Amino acid sequence: MTARDATEPAVRADARRNRALILTAAQRALAERGAGVSLVEVARRAGVGAGTVHRHFPTKNALLEAVVQERVDRLAAAAAEHLTDPDPGAAFFALCTHVIVTTPGHKDLCDLVQSDDGWPRALLRGAGDRFHRALGALLVAARRQGAVRADVTLTDVLDIFTGCVAIQRQRPVGAPVAPAVALVLDALRPPTSVVTELAEVDRDETGASSESPASCPVCHAPVRRPAVGRPARYCSPACRQKAHRLRNSAKPPRLRRA
Incomplete structure (x- = not known):
């Protein structure tokens, strides 16, 4: 093995590391500064030279496309x-x-993907197709269940993503799912499924369970476990009130005495 053969794997590993650093820095810079951020700023945040950024991404559009592709690829992997x-x-x-809670932080990227300025999107189409296939298979399994x-x-689901992301965008980045979004997601359920799930929570509350559920039965946002007191069953008072209304609406009306 020559000295050149020995150093090539290290060079390739170093290039992969630099590319990952650049993409991570670009994601954060875009989230904070928007699509107007410069490649020089991305290089500074990544801790590499501007020439290194240009070697991996000759144009700013190439970098933006790679950032979006990585985002969609992560969603596709999560769906799979x-x-x-x-x-x-x-x-x-x-x-x-x-998808709905994390997408608003990528508003500028979403706007670029939806624009029609002619820049290449072959990588994005491939990532999008993978996400759609995995999401479609998960939808089929959920319908079958x-x-x-x-x-x-x-x-329908993709259209709902578009509308719900617009709603969620009015809240701070990282905030729990908006109540209006929870209502829209609940509309995807069969009429009796929400009431059945709430009934199971009721049984847990009256039983011996001492742990909070992993997700809220109303909006499916994570439920935080309180440090003291009874375990939380819902992510917020709003969801608890909504659950109460749903349970009451499912009860048969009481007959009035003549």
């Missing part, structure tokens, strides 16, 4: 991982919530 979940319904709603209405299609 959820396919092995024993509860596809819960996995489907958890993925929907994750009875957790999602039988008439809901993949196109």
Whole structure:
């Protein structure tokens, strides 16, 4: 083995590391400064030279496309991982919530993807296709389980993402799912599924369980475990009140005495 052969793997590893550093820095810079951030600023944040950035991404559009592709690839991987979940319904709603809550922080990237300025999007199309296939398979499994209405299609879900992201964008980045978004997601469920899930929570509250559920049965946002007191069953007072209204609406009306 020559000295050149020995150093090539190290060079390739170093190049991969630099590319990952650049993409991470670009994601943070775009989230903080918007699409107007310069490649020089990205290089500074990544701790590499401007020439290194240009070697990996000759143009700013190439860098933006790579950032978006990585974001969509992560969503596709998350959707694919959820396919092995024993509860596809819960996995489907958890993925929907994750997409809606995390996407508003990428507003400028979303606007660039939706624009029609002619820059290449072959990588994005491939990543998007992978995400759609995994999401579609998870939707089919959730429908088969009875957790999602039988008439809901993949196109419906993607349209709901667009609308719900616009709603969620009015809240601070990283905030829990907006109540209006929770209402829209609940509309994907069969009419009786929400009430059944709430009834299970009621049984837990009157039983011996001492742990909070992993997610809110109303909006499927994470439930924080309190340091003291009874375990929390809902992510917020608003969801607790909504659960109370749903349970009351499911009760048969009382007959009035003649």
